[in-house]
Amino acid sequence: MSESPQLLSGDEAIALAALHAGVRLGTGYPGTPSTEILETFDRLGGRAQWSPNEKVALEVGLGAAFGGARTLVTMKHVGLNVAADPLFTATYTDLAGGLVLVSADDPGMASSQNEQDNRHYARAAAVPMLEPIDSQQAYDLTLLAFEISERWQIPVILRITTRVCHSKTIVRPGATPHLAPEPDFARNIPSRVMIPAYAKPAHRRLREKIAAIAAWNDAQGPHQIFDGGSALGIIATGIAAVHAREAAPQARLLTIGMTHPLPLETIRRFAAGCDRLVVLEEGDPVLVEALGAAGIPAEGKPESFRFGELSVQRVRRILAHDQTPEPVPPKGKPPELCQGCSHRGVFEVLRDMNCIVAGDIGCYTLGVLPPFQAMDTCVCMGASIGVGLGLRHVLPEEQARRVVSVIGDSTFVHSGITGLAEMVYNPPKTGHVVMILDNGTTAMTGQQEHPGTGRTLHHDPTGKICFEDLARAMGVQNVHVVHFQSEEGTLERLLKDLLTRSETSLVVARQPCVLAAPKIRFYEKAAADRLQAACPSQLADD
Amino acid sequence: MNNVTNIVIAGLGGQGVLKASDILADAAFRAGFDVKKSELHGMSQRGGSVSSDVRFGEQVWSPMVPAGEADVLVVLEETQVEINRGVLRPGGALIGPDLIGPNVLKTRKSLNVALLGALSALLEIPQEHWDAAIHANLETKLHTLNEQAFALGRAAAAQRVTPA
Ligand SMILES: Cc1ncc(C[n+]2csc(CCOP(=O)(O)OP(=O)(O)O)c2C)c(N)n1
Ligand code: SF4
Numbered sequence: 211m212s213e214s215p216q217l218l219s220g221d222e223a224i225a226l227a228a229l230h231a232g233v234r235l236g237t238g239y240p241g242t243p244s245t246e247i248l249e250t251f252d253r254l255g256g257r258a259q260w261s262p263n264e265k266v267a268l269e270v271g272l273g274a275a276f277g278g279a280r281t282l283v284t285m286k287h288v289g290l291n292v293a294a295d296p297l298f299t300a301t302y303t304d305l306a307g308g309l310v311l312v313s314a315d316d317p318g319m320a321s322s323q324n325e326q327d328n329r330h331y332a333r334a335a336a337v338p339m340l341e342p343i344d345s346q347q348a349y350d351l352t353l354l355a356f357e358i359s360e361r362w363q364i365p366v367i368l369r370i371t372t373r374v375c376h377s378k379t380i381v382r383p384g385a386t387p388h389l390a391p392e393p394d395f396a397r398n399i400p401s402r403v404m405i406p407a408y409a410k411p412a413h414r415r416l417r418e419k420i421a422a423i424a425a426w427n428d429a430q431g432p433h434q435i436f437d438g439g440s441a442l443g444i445i446a447t448g449i450a451a452v453h454a455r456e457a458a459p460q461a462r463l464l465t466i467g468m469t470h471p472l473p474l475e476t477i478r479r480f481a482a483g484c485d486r487l488v489v490l491e492e493g494d495p496v497l498v499e500a501l502g503a504a505g506i507p508a509e510g511k512p513e514s515f516r517f518g519e520l521s522v523q524r525v526r527r528i529l530a531h532d533q534t535p536e537p538v539p540p541k542g543k544p545p546e547l548c549q550g551c552s553h554r555g556v557f558e559v560l561r562d563m564n565c566i567v568a569g570d571i572g573c574y575t576l577g578v579l580p581p582f583q584a585m586d587t588c589v590c591m592g593a594s595i596g597v598g599l600g601l602r603h604v605l606p607e608e609q610a611r612r613v614v615s616v617i618g619d620s621t622f623v624h625s626g627i628t629g630l631a632e633m634v635y636n637p638p639k640t641g642h643v644v645m646i647l648d649n650g651t652t653a654m655t656g657q658q659e660h661p662g663t664g665r666t667l668h669h670d671p672t673g674k675i676c677f678e679d680l681a682r683a684m685g686v687q688n689v690h691v692v693h694f695q696s697e698e699g700t701l702e703r704l705l706k707d708l709l710t711r712s713e714t715s716l717v718v719a720r721q722p723c724v725l726a727a728p729k730i731r732f733y734e735k736a737a738a739d740r741l742q743a744a745c746p747s748q749l750a751d752d
Numbered sequence: 753m754n755n756v757t758n759i760v761i762a763g764l765g766g767q768g769v770l771k772a773s774d775i776l777a778d779a780a781f782r783a784g785f786d787v788k789k790s791e792l793h794g795m796s797q798r799g800g801s802v803s804s805d806v807r808f809g810e811q812v813w814s815p816m817v818p819a820g821e822a823d824v825l826v827v828l829e830e831t832q833v834e835i836n837r838g839v840l841r842p843g844g845a846l847i848g849p850d851l852i853g854p855n856v857l858k859t860r861k862s863l864n865v866a867l868l869g870a871l872s873a874l875l876e877i878p879q880e881h882w883d884a885a886i887h888a889n890l891e892t893k894l895h896t897l898n899e900q901a902f903a904l905g906r907a908a909a910a911q912r913v914t915p916a
Contacts, residue, residue, distance in 0.1 A: 217781045217789075320792040344815075377790040377815035378777055456813035522818040537819070540835040542801025545765060551797075573797055
C-alpha cells in the first residue's frame, strides 16, 4: 500500500500500524501518554474496548491471541504493574495470534505518580521489547512486533515514552495490509495450561525462544548505525537517539530498536570501533549495566540524569562531562480543578471537617493543593480504600473517626471494588467511610468511558455497573447517594452522621464533570433517539 | 542544524496552544518541510501552563526546542511571557497577546489563530498551506472566524513585532 505521508503522533502511528497489521481487537485502560492509541484505532475503524483495568485488558488480549487473532493491548507504565501477573506467565504459553502490549512510560512524570522504567519488565518476564525513536519507527516497529510475536508465539512489548507518544513526526505508511486468518480454536493443552508439569518445560521453551530472538536481533534486528568518526561512539535507545544525533552529529551512533534481548554481538563490534563509548538512555542504567555484564565497558550517565527526561542540552552535558548544576526552568502555573468542577464542593467539606483523607488518583487528586489541601495520601489507583482502612485500624479513636477514603468512579471500577470487599470483611472498630466521586467519566485522561458510565469506548450504550447496588450486595451497611441538586449542607450533615457510627459506609457523590457534561448529554440523546427509532412502541409503553 | 526553524507556543490550558501548534506543524508539513512537534499534555483540567514546540526544516532530529534556541516565541497569556522567555535565542522574536487589542477579535478564543497570523509574517510558508491547515484542524463552522483572526494577526504583525 502506498499511502501518502502523514504527520502523526507516536500514539496515532501505532494505531495506524495496528490497523494495517490486521489487529482484530484492541484492549486497554486509559493512562497518559497511552490513551490516544485505542481512541485512534477506534476512529480508524478498528475494534477497541476499554477494560476495567490493565490486568483484565491483558487477559482479554491473551484470550484473543489464543484464539488466533492479532491483538493490541495498551496501558501506561504503571498499568503494567497491574497487568504483571498475567504477563509473567503469558510468556510461558504459545500464542496463536500475535499479541503486542504497549507500555507507555513517562520519564519526567509529565502526568504520572512515578517514573518507573518498564525496561526492567522485559528482562524480568522474558518478553521481547521494541523501542521506537519517533512516529515512523512507532509504525514500523508495531508491524515488526506482530511478526515477531507470531513467529515465536510470544507476547512482545512495545515500549514508548511520553515524547514519542505525543510528538508528531512524519510517517510514510508502507505496509501491505496483513490478511490474518480467521480465528479458529486449536487445542494445545500443554502450552496453555500452566500447571507445574506443563510450566516446567514451558519455561525452558521460553528461554530457547529468547535465545533464538537474540540471534535474530543480531542478524537482522531493527538497529541502525549512523556513521561518524571513531573518537566518539554513542549507543542510544528511544528518544535519546534523536537528541544524540542533534547534540553530536560527528559521533558514530548505534540506535537499538529491540532492547530485549539485546543484539550483543552487533554492539560488541560497534564498541570495538570507538575510542570512547557512551550509552545514552532515559531512566535507569539498564542498557549500560547489561553491556557491563556482557564485558562491553561503556560510559553511562551521571546519577543526576536518571531523573527526568533527556533533552539535547542534557545530552550535550553528559557528553561533555559537564557536572555543573543544571538550570532550573521557571515554574509554570500548576493545573487546578476547573471552575464549577464537582470535586470542589467535596473537598471544601472535607477540609472544613478536618478529615484525614486517604486519596486516590484522578482530577480530584488536585484536592491536595490550595485552597483545599484536603488529601493526606495518594499512592496508586485504588489505594485510597486499603490505606484508609489501615489508618482506621491503628489510629487512636478520635483520629480514626476522621478518616475518609476518597476515590473517583473510574478508579473505583479499576481497583476499588476489592478494597470494598476488604472493608466488609475486615471492618475497623470505628467502621469506615468511602466516598466515590462519580463524575460520570474518566476525566483526568480526557473523558473516557468505563463500566460505570454504561457506554462503550465508542460511546454506544452497554451494560452499566451501579455502584450503590454493588455496595449493598457486597454488604456495606450504609449506602447513600448525594446528587448535585441536593440542598446545601447535605453532604456535610451526612458525613458527620456516618463518621460517628461504627459501621461501614459508602457515599456516592454524583455530578457530571463540567467538561464532559455536554458530550454525555449528546451521547445520551443519541442513544435515546436510536432506541426510539428502533422500537417506538416500547418507549410509548413506559 | 542551522536550517531548522524553532517555534515555541505557550499559554494556559484551554487557550488553544496545542491547536495552534497543530496548525503550524501542519502548515509547515504541507509546505514540504521535515517537521517535528512536541509538547507535554495529558491532564484534562483547565488553567495550568502549557507550551508546545514546533521545529521544521530540511531535517529535524529532536522534537524539542533546546532552551535558548527558539527563533520565535508566541505567547497567548501575558503571565506566561516571563517564564517562557528563556527559550528564545539572542535576537529571537516574541509575539505576545498584547499584539491584538482587547476588542479586535470577535471572540478571544481565536487569539491562538490570530497570533499564528502574526507568526506567519515571519515565516516562509505560503498562505495556501496556512489556509489548508486551518481547515484541516478546525471544525467547518469555525473556518471563517479563524480565517479572519489569522488575517487580523498578520496585519497587526506587519505593523509591530516586539523585539525580545
Ligand atoms: C494503573 C494505572 N492506570 C492508569 C492510570 C492513569 N489514571 C490516573 S487516574 C485515572 C482515572 C481517573 O478517573 P476517575 O477516577 O473517574 O477520576 P476523575 O479524573 O474523573 O476525577 C487514570 C486512568 C494510573 N495512574 N494508574
Ligand atoms: S476535567 Fe472535569 S473532573 Fe477534571 S477538573 Fe475539570 S470539571 Fe473537574
